[in-house]
Amino acid sequence: MNDMNWIRGVFGALVLAVVFALGGMVPVSPAFAQQIVVEGGSGIDPAALKPYFSGTDPASIQRGVDDLKATGIYSSVSARAVDGRIVVSLAVAKQVINRVAFEGNSKITKDQLEVEVQSKPGQPYSEAVGEGDVGRIKDAYKKYGRNEARVTKRLVTLPNGRVDLVFSIDEGDKTGIREINFVGNNAISSYRLHNLMQTSTMNLLSWFKSTDVYDPDRLASDEEAIRRYYMKNGFADFRIVNTDVTYQPNPAGYVITITVDEGPQYHVSGVSVDSHIPAVDGPALLSRSALHAGDVYDAGGVDKTVDQMTRAVATQGYAFSEVRPHGERDTVNHTIALNYSVDNGPKVYIERIDIVGNTRTRDYVIRREFDIGEGDPYNHVMIERAERRLNGLGYFKKVHISNRPGSTPDRVIVVVEVQDQPTGSLSLSGGYSTTQGIMAELAYTETNFLGRGQYVRLSVSDGQYSQGWKASFTEPYFLGQRLAAGFDLYHQVNSQNQYALYENWTTGATLRLGVPITDELTFQPNYALYQSKISIPNTTSQPYDDCSGPNSPWYVGGTYYAVTPTIYINCLTNGEAPVEIKQAAAQGAVTTSLIGFTMSYNTLDDRRDPTSGWAANYKQDFAGVGGQSDFIRETLDARWFHPVVTDDFIGQIHLQAGQINGFGSKQLDIINNFMMGPTLVRGFAPGGIGPRDVASSNNITGSAIGGTTYYGASAEVDFPIFGLPKEIGLKGALFADAGNLIGYSGQTNFASFLGYTYCPAQNVILITQPSCAKIWDPNLIRSSVGASLIWNSPMGPIRFDFALPLSKGKYDQTQVFNFSGGATF
16 A cells, blocks of 8 residues: 555656646747847848847836837837737937948958948947047058058938948058067077067068068067067076057157066976876876976976876876976076876866857867867866867967856866868969979969868979979868878979980879877878889980981891991980980880888977977888889988077988889889989089989980989078068078989890890880990999078078089089079969
8 A cells, every 4th residue: 555655656746747847848038039120211220129139028128128228329119029029119319320331441451341340231320439430440550550540430411311431541651660679688689589579670571561560469479479488498487577669750660679587597407296196106107298307497398298197197097187287496596396296186077069150160170179079078188289289270360269167067168269261272383493494383272171171282383394283182080080081193294404315204193091190200101003104305406316227228127237336426426315214215104003101200399490390201112013113112301400509590400311122023114213413412413413324425424314222411500691680581501411322223234136235215226336324323422511592582482502512423413503482472
């Protein structure tokens, strides 16, 4: 009996719960009115009234009426609910704006000015708002360096109480920054601090830039860059005391004075880890520290250590762990003892991730940059990493991640606010170099294709000595994983020039996959299939067919006979490519099918203009997976950057090496040999280093035929040209290069007939003497020293190299001066 009563009680409770739950599902008034209708001919935009009405119930409607009356804009207001809509009747005491127009603006577009002003079409005109808009337009022009811009407004009366609001603008002359001064800096030069800033002073290039215009936001960003630089270099007490900006009318310009207090430079006296999680060994985490005793204190290194330790502890199953850094200053000895405390943080979970502001980029492109998701433990280190990744994509003008409370105390909502920016470009670039002649390229590049984060590039190039096209596509998250998969299609033709007495073309495709191992190390396997061909052009100035057997009287009945000495001399001195090239041309097109990989290691602080770090690539290719080529090729290219003497002098060590070997019964095709010149040792011409055939050319230096092994090293120091503003973008460099190319392994003896050898050329047999190939292949290190002038011009990078060879071989070709440059329009 008691059991039956208990069951009835439970059943009754369930019924009541269902009733109350269903009662909770009864519709209530929405947070805002779904539709507002304006009666009469007032011309008021209904959207302008929507914020005043929070619902359709009588109380909400009355509050909206009272709030509208309180604005003073309307002489009478009434409203009522009709079929879920709010019908508003009102009389406007003020005029309604029909449109907002701008006159005299050319430096700032109409669309940009419409964003600045608060007066909008369909709203009642307010004199106070209009005057404020005048000031806002002036402020906008100040950001563009137009400090003397004058703005007036007027109303054009229209029927039915409507007006056009017109802003007349006299933009005036550009007013830029005349001086930037630093006070209190002793350890870091003013020149170096100038280089850290985006803000610049007026100079000859002012017509081409906008960074010499005073912008408070840009200056604040520059102050932060200066602060980070000091903290990176051990100045833990650094602070900016004051930033004074004054406008001086004669001569017109701003003078910016930044006063700093550097404080002493600190070194690390020791590093320790205290773990308050029993299962986590604190001292074992010391291997994750980016700083060690004796190092210059670096705030960035502390942040990196916190990140690495947090990840290490999380992998041990402690998702809520927190690593907190502490620094104990010794102001006498100027040292800091670093201690990292590992604790279990509060258990807070991510309820959801809200993404706002993305009008083009798809949500999943943003979400995939997070290593944590909805329902996971909240970890601020991983949130900060996601913010850095999003900023690094280049898709957004602004990225800001914030938190707000969730539905329960242990839940948090992560809000990702972004602002899309253009990511596509259509560029026409041109240039000239002493090795490649005149060049031009038309390219379309999109780094966020269709908002999916995909990379697309299509280019067509044409030049004095080369023509071609290329199409590339990359999916950075293949199969939903952090794998960059893509392909390249290309066609390239290199014409005959003063450095190559033949032309070659290549058409092919590459499939590639990028696998990140760490943030710095990437593994990229690839498969390539391409076809290449060498040809020897016939021209009137170089009659290559003057000793072709079928056209000579010494070809009888399908048999070749010995040529006369005169014909032999003609064959050697008519400017033809060497016999090795003739043989390659006779083979026709060669198909190569290879698999390979690239290991990339990169710790550069700035990939475009590095000052410290490593960039290294090791590549290996195996050709022989089908096709007609059989070889193993490996190359290494490594660069190391580091400041020397001062931070304005950037040292660079460049190491490179490569080797290719054929395998099987087939010899290595000459087209696969390495050809080296100024890319290995400056001061030498393209193909000017390494093995040469000195028997088959009227050039006393012979013809380059390439080698199978190369190695080289370069040392360079880049430095500013003092006295010149950094905005000019001019700097100098001193360098020393050394390298070698050896190991021709191709054919040297050719089939003999009637006591002579014959060498094929373009499907035609040419008869010469037995020594038709004479190989010069010394094991000799070439070296040079020189100076460079590097200009990051507004039209693109331009570089002048002057190199003096110190050691060279008898038949090497030198090129003391080298120039390269280009522009994007």
